[in-house]
Amino acid sequence: MGDTKGQALFSRCRLRCLTGLLQSKKFWNLWPRERIERRFGAESKACELENKHVMKLRSIDKVHLLSKGFQNLKFTGIMDTDIMTLKLLSTCVNWQKTISVWDRVNSFTGIKYPSMAEYIVAKEIEIKIKALSESFRDSGLSSQILDDLANKACAMDLNYDNVQIEMKKLQQSNLSLVQPECPNSSTVNKTQKKLELKEKNALEKIMYNKLDKRKEEEKVLKYRVTCLRKGDHCFGSQDAAHHFGGELQDQYNWVVDLSHYDLNILLCIMRDELYCGVTLTKESLHHRNITHFGPTTLRATVCYGMIRLGCPNLGDIIVDPLGGGGSLSIEGSNPNLLLFNDLDYDESDALETMLVAEQGVLTFPLTFHLCGDIHPKAVMRTKANISSMEGQQRSKINTLTWDATKLPLRDGVVDLFISDLPFGKRCGSKKGNPHLYTNVVREMARTAVPGTGRAVLLTHDTRSFCK
Ligand SMILES: C[S@@+](CC[C@H](N)C(=O)[O-])C[C@H]1O[C@@H](n2cnc3c(N)ncnc32)[C@H](O)[C@@H]1O
Structure with a gap:
């Protein structure tokens, strides 16, 4: 989540590296506020990034801009009074500032402040x-x-x-x-x-x-308010969104549209705290790379996180033995990625990283990717996805039909395995997984470079994995 910085015309916006995280209730449950502050630093550690760079972060699905937060609110438990409080709070936010930041990202050409x-x-x-x-x-x-x-x-x-x-x-x-x-x-x-x-x-x-x-x-700006709420309140999330949004409509004459909106206003009510802002991204940023989807295609953002975990080095041979549609190899070979991710972001190297990324250097430079699958259809899908990629990267991925338990590779040649194993739901079976996992891991051990070979594996079926 971010915070606007009061500069003329907002050429920059102040953002904390929590972008997108408050959007998910689940995440909020897993990561209480104190833990987020401990991990990412308190407000004073906020980092300043240009919007366009934030939009290039590879591990982020959505970017929200936090306009204002209120703490220690005294909700009374009386519907009318609490609704009045919400209405009042909606007027305490500098919406012009927020909209101008949103507009810089979205380039809205319609009427922002209609009569x-x-x-x-x-x-x-x-x-x-x-x-x-x-x-x-x-x-x-x-x-x-x-x-x-x-x-x-x-x-x-x-x-x-x-x-x-x-x-x-x-x-x-x-x-x-x-x-x-x-x-x-x-x-x-x-x-x-x-x-x-x-x-x-x-x-x-x-x-x-x-x-x-x-x-x-x-066209007049169309908007909707989405409310995420946690805690005991006498109003529901929809009531909050309705009244908070209604007040904005009275003020700015925007048209409410829940499905074809231009602007999504986000209202987060967490017990006695309220945060509001806008969603800067129109579509989830994970919509990239893949043109031919399969039943278990991984999000590009998850692929990016897995590759980062493997710490690829210059010249590494990276193999996905259960490649499906090739999403991991494709993300790994993508150029123009920013090197830093939001979780271990360090402000001191951000600018340098941006410069490197702007010069068009590969994120994981000179890594060579090999991916295969037992199903020829999956391999065809990988090929189709690779052929939709632009020129230079194509040569860095090879794809084959193979059995991951009998890889056609010599001993000790693979630097890094990155793979998304069948979970046994949409793909594979819980019964067959222990056998498959054992044989796949054994084959990885045979083909990995002794001493430095690594593997990053994803599965939900941890029981089979531990067997
Ligand atoms: C979870 S999916 C991988 C999805 C992939 N990450 C993607 O985004 O498209 C697991 C894949 O493993 C493949 N598979 C299962 N058993 C295999 C085996 N013995 N050898 C190679 N591939 C196998 C399945 O065909 C399936 O495509």
């Missing part, structure tokens, strides 16, 4: 677009037909009733395209339902953007 008239017009348009895109989403019509319908809807000035009539006609003439009701719909498994919902949401998003014909500079 009441602009708000009313924007709100009306949003309601129309949303209602239409939602009905498109549930229509069961093909995306081609919906595309044409969206064009017509725009020509009809998004007239909801006329578009609905048109849609009904199309549905009747395309009955065959509408999915029949499944007789055993109750037995359709959860994963399938989730996938369907995901597809529907993606379609709605496409339709929403298609129906919105306004120029970027005509």
Whole structure:
């Protein structure tokens, strides 16, 4: 989490190296405040980084900017009074400062501070677009037909009733395209339902953007408030978000939109403390490298952490014997990575590191990566992911179909093994894991460089690993 520093135009922002961590409740449970302060240093040790550099940190999924924190709040347990307190606190934050930092990262081109008239017009348009895109989403019509319908809807000035009539006609003439009701719909498994919902949401998003014909500079800023809360309060998280956000709307005339928002305001209420800020990242920063996903593809941020743990040296041969889609090798061979990670960050070498990274040096320079998998399909996926990478790095990864328990390698040649073992849930089996793990580790021991060979292995099935 970070903290703004009051400088004109905010060319820099002051950030503590806790970026993204408060976002997860689980993390907060695992890492109480005192422990975070002990590990990362108290406020005085805050480090100053330019936003663009923070965005390049490889072990971070999301970046939030902390605008203000309040401690020792006296929540009374009386709903009206506590809601009033929340509303009051929302006005004690310098939102202009916060928004200007957010804007530097996101380059929002619309209207940041709309007048009441602009708000009313924007709100009306949003309601129309949303209602239409939602009905498109549930229509069961093909995306081609919906595309044409969206064009017509725009020509009809998004007239909801006329578009609905048109849609009904199309549905009747395309009955065959509408999915029949499944007789055993109750037995359709959860994963399938989730996938369907995901597809529907993606379609709605496409339709929403298609129906919105306004120029970027005509759009009014849309926002939502997300509340994370811990402790006993007489209000729920949604109440807090609603009232805190409502006060902001009264003040700035922004449009509330829970799904198609530009700005996510984060409200963290931890017992008698309240922190608020904004999310600087639009998408999780782990969305990188991989174009062809498999059932167990690792997040790039996790891959980065594992490679760091292995402390690769110049010229090391790094092998992932159970490579899946190659995510570990691809992250390990990625250029332009910053060398420091947030956990053992040392302010003194940050600037030097940035300079090195800006010159485009590989993070783990001259390391050679080899990854393989027993399934030819996984190897194909790795190859597809490698071919989506840019030129220079491709030559640093080789991929093979092999059995990790019988590696086609000479004794004592591998400097570092980094691998994500089958957990026995989506891949492999709990029953087979003890045998597989034993044989894989034995093979690693045979092929590792004596004395200096290392391995970083990930598994959730620790019981099988310890057997
Ligand atoms: C947890 S997945 C690895 C996922 C990978 N890190 C990724 O992000 O795509 C484990 C992989 O081990 C492979 N595997 C299982 N047994 C193997 C064996 N004996 N030899 C080689 N690969 C094996 C599976 O096919 C699977 O792709």
